[in-house]
Amino acid sequence: MSKKSFRQAINEALRQEMRRDPRVILMGEDVAGGRGGTSGVKDAWGGVLGVTKGLLTEFGEDRVLDTPISEASYIGAAAGAAATGLRPVAELMFVDFIGSCLDQVLNQAAKFRYMFGGKARTPMVIRAMYGAGFNAAAQHSQSLYPLFTHIPGLKVVIPSSPYEAKGLLIEAIRDDDPVIFLENKVMYDDEEDVPDESYTIPFGEANLTREGEDVTIVAIGRMVGMANEAADRLEKQGITCTVIDPRTTSPFDEDTILECVEETGRLVVVDESSPRCNMACDISALVAERAFGALKAPIMRVVPPHTPVPFSTPLEKLYMPSAEKIEAAVKNVMKQHAREVA
Amino acid sequence: MTNTIVPLTMPKFGLAMTEGKLASWLVEPGQSVKQGDELADIETSKITSGYESPTAGVLRKQVAPAGETLPVGALIGVLADPAVSDADIEAFVTRFQAEQSTGEEAEGANSADTEPHQVQAGEYSLNVRDVGTGDDLPLLLIHGFGGDISNWLLTQDALASGRRVIAFDLPGHGASTKAVKDGSLVGLARAVGDLLEALSIPKVHVMGHSLGGGIALTLLREHPDKVASLSLLAPAGLEKAVNMAFITGFIEADRNRAMQQELEKLVHDKSLIGRKMVDSVMRARRLDGARDALRTIAAACFPNGEQGDDLRPVLDAAKVPVQLFWGEADEVLPVAGADNVPSSVKKHILPGVGHLPQLEKASEVNKETEEFLKERVAA
Numbered sequence: 001m002s003k004k005s006f007r008q009a010i011n012e013a014l015r016q017e018m019r020r021d022p023r024v025i026l027m028g029e030d031v032a033g034g035r036g037g038t039s040g041v042k043d044a045w046g047g048v049l050g051v052t053k054g055l056l057t058e059f060g061e062d063r064v065l066d067t068p069i070s071e072a073s074y075i076g077a078a079a080g081a082a083a084t085g086l087r088p089v090a091e092l093m094f095v096d097f098i099g100s101c102l103d104q105v106l107n108q109a110a111k112f113r114y115m116f117g118g119k120a121r122t123p124m125v126i127r128a129m130y131g132a133g134f135n136a137a138a139q140h141s142q143s144l145y146p147l148f149t150h151i152p153g154l155k156v157v158i159p160s161s162p163y164e165a166k167g168l169l170i171e172a173i174r175d176d177d178p179v180i181f182l183e184n185k186v187m188y189d190d191e192e193d194v195p196d197e198s199y200t201i202p203f204g205e206a207n208l209t210r211e212g213e214d215v216t217i218v219a220i221g222r223m224v225g226m227a228n229e230a231a232d233r234l235e236k237q238g239i240t241c242t243v244i245d246p247r248t249t250s251p252f253d254e255d256t257i258l259e260c261v262e263e264t265g266r267l268v269v270v271d272e273s274s275p276r277c278n279m280a281c282d283i284s285a286l287v288a289e290r291a292f293g294a295l296k297a298p299i300m301r302v303v304p305p306h307t308p309v310p311f312s313t314p315l316e317k318l319y320m321p322s323a324e325k326i327e328a329a330v331k332n333v334m335k336q337h338a339r340e341v342a
Numbered sequence: 343m344t345n346t347i348v349p350l351t352m353p354k355f356g357l358a359m360t361e362g363k364l365a366s367w368l369v370e371p372g373q374s375v376k377q378g379d380e381l382a383d384i385e386t387s388k389i390t391s392g393y394e395s396p397t398a399g400v401l402r403k404q405v406a407p408a409g410e411t412l413p414v415g416a417l418i419g420v421l422a423d424p425a426v427s428d429a430d431i432e433a434f435v436t437r438f439q440a441e442q443s444t445g446e447e448a449e450g451a452n453s454a455d456t457e458p459h460q461v462q463a464g465e466y467s468l469n470v471r472d473v474g475t476g477d478d479l480p481l482l483l484i485h486g487f488g489g490d491i492s493n494w495l496l497t498q499d500a501l502a503s504g505r506r507v508i509a510f511d512l513p514g515h516g517a518s519t520k521a522v523k524d525g526s527l528v529g530l531a532r533a534v535g536d537l538l539e540a541l542s543i544p545k546v547h548v549m550g551h552s553l554g555g556g557i558a559l560t561l562l563r564e565h566p567d568k569v570a571s572l573s574l575l576a577p578a579g580l581e582k583a584v585n586m587a588f589i590t591g592f593i594e595a596d597r598n599r600a601m602q603q604e605l606e607k608l609v610h611d612k613s614l615i616g617r618k619m620v621d622s623v624m625r626a627r628r629l630d631g632a633r634d635a636l637r638t639i640a641a642a643c644f645p646n647g648e649q650g651d652d653l654r655p656v657l658d659a660a661k662v663p664v665q666l667f668w669g670e671a672d673e674v675l676p677v678a679g680a681d682n683v684p685s686s687v688k689k690h691i692l693p694g695v696g697h698l699p700q701l702e703k704a705s706e707v708n709k710e711t712e713e714f715l716k717e718r719v720a721a
Contacts (some may be wrong), residue, residue: 167628197629197631199628201628202597235409
């Protein structure tokens with residue numbers, strides 16, 4: 001056990017699974033970064049943010065495939081490879097690029113098991129970076145997990161820390177269905193203790209990162225850290241919060257959220273994806289439908305405005321949820337007593 | 343105690359603890375307490391435990407309020423005789439806190455020595471935590487089925503004043519090699535023998551819990567020369583019965599909620615099992631090979647749903663001093679195992695305690711063990 005960054009945790013998960021299972025291959029633009037150049041250096045970058053660095057050297061060009069800039073072709077190739085016996089991990093780089101290859105995911109990979117009478121398996125993982133706060137502007141900053149969550153047949157994973165990332169990625173690679181694995185690009189240098197050994201974290205089980213009595217906060221991906229920070233500050237002010245990290249939005253652990261809301265009676269949902277039809281809406285609907293009687297105050301969502309992510313640093317900061325905004329939302333639901341009138 | 347002022351500081355319950363939360367005060371300022379009275383509840387990432395008064399006196403000041411999280415060693419309160427003036431108490435608090443902030447760096451250097459490390463024992467790489475020094479023979483702690491060194495978090499340091507105390511993760515457990523070969527008690531006892539060899543320890547006092555108690559008895563049978571005394575906590579091998587529903591559930595639980603239900607069977611006071619304790623057990627269980635190791639050990643040690651090894655003859659013939667602790671409310675290995683043991687065995691049946699006496703009644707187990715080991719030195 002030692003401290004590892006989010007980037008190292010993902011690299012280690014890929015490396016250990018590639019060692020364990022020769023069917024695991026990598027493909028994507030620049031996953032063996034630098035091969036196309038004239039410098040003679042074979043693995044200069046290891047992907048645009050260095051996540052796959054060193055894998056080309058260890059596993060060679062047959063298993064670490066640099067692809068042309070054509071998402072439709074290599075995501076389609078990954079789906080086909082998965083259907084015929086390999087276990088590809090395809091890197092889409094920025095999740096925003098899904099626009100170029102959505103049919104391969106939406107109409108092909110996600111449907112194989114269902115269209116072929118349950119006989120087809122598609123053990124592919126699509127890794128992609130998501131999230132704002134990196135000053136990467138509107139085409140490289142989106143949080144598109146609601147889009148994938150909407151598509152039956154896909155599993156959707158959003159790790160919130162290095163420990164979570166390693167265990168969830170190994171689980172994703174061993175899973176027989178197509179998995180969308182989303183990495184928040186702002187978190188690559190986050191560090192925590194991560195075991196050196198391989199381990200798996202099951203899909204569909206939420207993780208409680210704080211336990212409290214007053215308010216339930218559900219937060220996704222990078223938002224979990226912000227929610228923890230808010231909960232720690234609020235505890236000093238006498239308000240205790242339960243923080244739930246769903247880990248996966250498909251499958252989705254409804255029971256844990258409902259149980260916690262039954263206990264606290266108040267819900268704040270933190271979601272950095274665009275606010276219309278996002279996970280915050282989905283979770284709010286779940287609780288309104290199945291735990292309405294437990295609510296002591298209206299549900300509050302901490303979400304960005306419905307607009308493309310701004311490039312301007314001050315505007316992007318204004319756009320993002322933050323620990324301060326979460327803290328304010330929790331204080332707000334503590335003030336409201338919606339059901340007292342009843 | 344007349345003019346003595348006794349600082350109450352955040353205790354260190356075992357290796358991983360760097361800070362603790364003062365969950366609640368159980369004593370008001372001005373109240374008199376006896377030595378051993380519980381003053382407060384301390385919550386750590388592993389377990390909630392009572393803070394026992396180190397001596398008799400009056401709780402003069404609660405320096406830390408309930409709910410506050412403090413680093414190990416931080417001042418939480420002050421105990422003194424009523425004769426000591428309030429001004430002296432205040433001066434003491436100020437001085438203590440000032441000294442502590444200057445001494446912090448030195449503390450950090452010390453704790454590095456007590457970090458667990460890997461030791462090659464025969465073909466196993468074992469995770470070993472080795473603390474304390476002294477003239478007495480070392481004490482070796484062997485945890486139970488599915489446990490790890492954290493089972494000794496209230497034991498190891500408490501017994502390490504005056505002797506070396508070694509805790510380790512068994513093969514297939516914690517941070518040790520996951521391979522366990524046939525998983526039998528004989529095989530596991532051999533690994534313990536290899537560990538002693540690797541540490542160049544010819545003879546030890548052995549404390550074993552549950553399956554670790556069975557391993558300790560097996561070690562005595564196989565290597566009588568290596569064992570100076572036996573401290574057994576709800577040991578395996580004395581009865582046929584074992585709660586197989588627990589064993590299976592404990593191995594296979596793959597969700598925290600399921601694991602929580604299994605862990606609750608280990609203790610009498612179910613509130614001892616917190617979310618973080620469940621999480622740390624699950625983290626170990628999720629490692630590749632961890633479940634397979636436990637399945638192999640369970641198949642070897644509990645064939646046909648009962649214990650396969652009869653170690654009563656070993657206990658009956660033991661030529662070394664033996665003490666035995668058993669919780670009356672043990673749901674895993676019934677307390678009947680403590681019946682009909684030789685009269686030479688120092689027996690402690692603990693009411694209101696489940697399968698983890700070393701955590702549920704840490705102070706009593708530690709106190710009795712300290713006396714038991716001291717008598718051995720005297721004798």
